[in-house]
Amino acid sequence: MNRYDxxxxxGSDLRFQIAIKTVAQNGRKEPFSCVDCRAAxxxxxxPYTSGAVDTLTTENGRIKCTEEGNLELSFTNxxxxxxxxxxxxxxIRLTNHAGEVRKILHGRIHVIAEVTRGVFS
Numbered sequence: 001m002n003r004y005d006x007x008x009x010x011g012s013d014l015r016f017q018i019a020i021k022t023v024a025q026n027g028r029k030e031p032f033s034c035v036d037c038r039a040a041x042x043x044x045x046x047p048y049t050s051g052a053v054d055t056l057t058t059e060n061g062r063i064k065c066t067e068e069g070n071l072e073l074s075f076t077n078x079x080x081x082x083x084x085x086x087x088x089x090x091x092i093r094l095t096n097h098a099g100e101v102r103k104i105l106h107g108r109i110h111v112i113a114e115v116t117r118g119v120f121s
Contacts, residue, residue, distance in 0.1 A: 002104070002106075003105070003107045004018070004105055004106075004107045005107040005108045005110070006107070006109060006110075007109070007110045007112060008075060008080055008083065008109055008110075008111050009111075009112045010080055010081055010083055010112060010113055010114035011077050011080055011114035012075075012077055012080055012114075013075065014073075014075040014080065015074050015075070016072075016073055017070045017071065017072050018070065018071045018073065018092075018105065019031065019069055019070055020032040020034055020069045020070065020094075020104060022069075030069075031068055031069025031070075033066075033068075033069055034065035034066070034069065034071065035065055035066070035067050036096065037058075037065055037094045037096050037097070038058045038059065038094070039057065039058050039065055039071055039092060039093070039094050039095075040056070040057045040058075040063070040092070040093050040095075041055070041056040041057070041063060041091070041092045041093075042054075042055050043083070044088060044089055044090070045088060045089075053082070053084070053088060054075075054079050054082070054083065056073060056074070056075075061074075062074045062075075062076075063092075081114060083109075083111045084111065085111050085112065085113035086110070086111060087109070087110055087111075088111060089107070090106065090107060090108075091103055091105065091107075092106070
């Protein structure tokens, strides 16, 4: 499992892709097609907190799995403006068609506080 830390500016829209690789029998890393998988990502203030700050899933349309082996994550400004400034934690889990679950990524999200609000309302 890999670790990836990143930043989000509070109140911003953000989209990005994560390439998922698998190790083939020849030992080379190849794209992992996750089209038949379900994916879920929870963002929390602590790993031990029961409630999530945000949840992205394939079911709510905020994670898309591609044939090329990418997860496309979508953060909306409506969601990120609710994130508390500072450090949050997350992980991403995939569930395949057979129900097998694999945690593929985890890390920290540093949320930068929003300063400019309501200018275009």
